Amino acid sequence: MPVLLGCAAFTANAQNLMTNGSFETPGPGFTLFEGWQNFGNVFASDAGETAPQDGIATGKMFGASSGLQSDQVLLQTVEGIVEGELYTLSAFTQNLSADALGMENLILIQMNFQDANGDTIEAVETSAIDVVMDPFDTWINSSVEGIAPAGTTQILVALLHIQLGTDQGFPTQGGGASFWDNIELVGGEAPCTNPADINGDGTLNFFDVSAFLTEFGNGCP
Secondary structure (H helix, E strand, O other), rough: OOOOOOOOOOOOOOOOOOOOOOOOOOOOOOOEEOOOOOOEEEEEOOOOOOOOOOOOOEEEEEOOOOOOOOEEEEEEEEEEEOOOEEEEEEEEEOOOOOOOOOOOOEEEEEEEEEEEOOOOEEEEEEEEOHHHHHHHOOOOEEEEEEEEOOOOOOEEOOOOOOOOEEEEEEEOOOOOEEEEEEEEEEEEEOOOEEEEEEEEOOOOOOHHHHHHHHHHHHHHH
């Protein structure tokens, strides 16, 4: 009986391309964490506020509550990215009931595929905390993936806590903090492009054969 081989897939132990993804190593001066740039209200936190998802430290962000939009950002540039390959960014975030996020807060993770000059070719992002639907006091794992477009040499990873202003339709700024831990960027595998992968799940198996037989049986209209 022939063996059907699938395309390469990521494994649970894929190498994390981030530096200091769990915020364990402090940085010098105004740089809070080694390997990261920080802007706005960004702080180091520990088990005194919430139990870390990994290690002993976490990142913490909160808005300025000034009435205007306030952007809190953690940035890291990862070099050596290969165009045409699939990359996945994931993060753990938490919304504490003791310091709950108001509706005006957007909590996002973002991958910016950049060229050698640092210009962004393409960006993909996703919400890291849904302030309405996600439970309190729970580490939420979110992820976003994308294929590095032509010309990509690096990825700028952005962790964003955006507090929208009252001039954008919010009667008040309720405040609240977002907590961050265990940020991972993995990649180095090309997406499956085998034409025999009829159902597009990245693996060649009976389900592709079944899909082919179904289409074969349908014939031309």
